[in-house]
Amino acid sequence: MKTIVITNNKGGTGKTTVATQLAYSLMLTGYSTVAVDLDSQCNLTTALPRQRVAGNALDLVEAGEPPEFTAAPGELVLIEGHADMPVVRDDAILRNTAGALQALKGADFCIIDTPPTYSATVYGAMLAADYILAPIELKRFSVDGIKTVLKALVEVREINPDVKFLGLLPSRFDAVKEMERESLRVMAAEFPQLIIPHAIRNRTAYEKAEAEGMPVSEVSTRSGREAAAEFQAFFEWFLENVEAGT
Template sequence: MKTIVVANNKGGVGKTTIASQIVYSLSERGHSVLGVDLDSQRNFSASFEGAKTLGNALDLVTRGESVKADLASGEIGVVTGHKDLQSQNADDVMANVQAGLLGSSGADFCVVDTPPNFGEAVYGALIAADYLLAPIELKKYSVDGIEGVLEALYAAQGVNPKLQLLGILPSRFDAVKQIERDAMVQVAEAVGDLCVPYAIRNRTAYVVAQEEGVPLAEVKTKSGKDAQEEFGQFFDWLYDKLGEGK
């Protein structure tokens, strides 16, 4: 099972939307997918209408409980978030999350959505993961935020050298705003090849899909069609990075 962690130390960057649509896209390619919600807000848990519930993340964080998913091809299972996740700061949180994720099985992929910080639970996920994807919002201080992502990456790689950065993904991009176009250039110059060569635009369809718990293909509007095409191009690139493309 390949594990992808979607993380940043800042809220409002579209982590949950991107993570949930990655789950749907992997499922549409015929893969079984386990989604794990480490955020106390539990928005990721509500992103999958009709998905199989396979446990609670509080058990993962407090007891290191793993999941035996046994999912069929194309099936989605979810380890749901819990309102008390934010208050868990015991010394063994990192080890519990690492052990729980490493011990989980029964799916082709595991996609982990995270809270807006690099706390113990997130580090535990990173030292168990194969990949990190870091969405960023293109604001004035975007580069400062990237420094935090890279620091977390390097710290986790000290324990887990197999962890790879898939890339820094510009998210909620508004091409109309000059400040965001300037920030895009600044980010590309600062991180070079670490920047994903696609951006996720600030489209209504992403909000609708998130609120209704459905893939973008089920948002039957022009915004939905545009978002599906846009995300599809990004996902094709991601799929190749995961070693699954042709």
């Protein structure tokens, strides 16, 4: 199973949107997929209301044991979030989270949504990850914020040297605004090897898809069609990089 952690230490970067639509895209492509909600806000759980629940994230991090399940090809199952998920730095929680996620089986892919803080659960998830992906919102662009993400990656690689960083994904991007276009130019100059060559724009279709618990490709509006096309382009890039192991 390939484990992908979606993380950023800032809120409002579109992590749940990316995690949700990535999980749906894998499902629709025929992969068996498990989505894990480590955020106490439970937004991923809310966005996947029709999926079979395979377990609870609080049990996973407290007991350190993964739930047992088998997802069929083309099936998406959920390890749902919990409002009492710990957000502290605690070695036991870190070990439990990493151990349980490393032992998790039953699907081709595991997509993990995380809270906007580098707590023990997030570090534990990153220690268990094969790949890390960091959505970033350009209207709140901050070099210091991105450096915090990269600092956490360096720390994780001291213990998990095989983890691969897929990159920084511009999210909720508004190409009409000069400030955001300039932020993207600055960011590309500062981190030329880390910027994913796709962007998830700020479209109402993503909000509708999350609110109604469905893939954005099922939103039958112009915004839905545009969102589906842009996310599919990113998804093809994602599969190429993950399957190639880069």
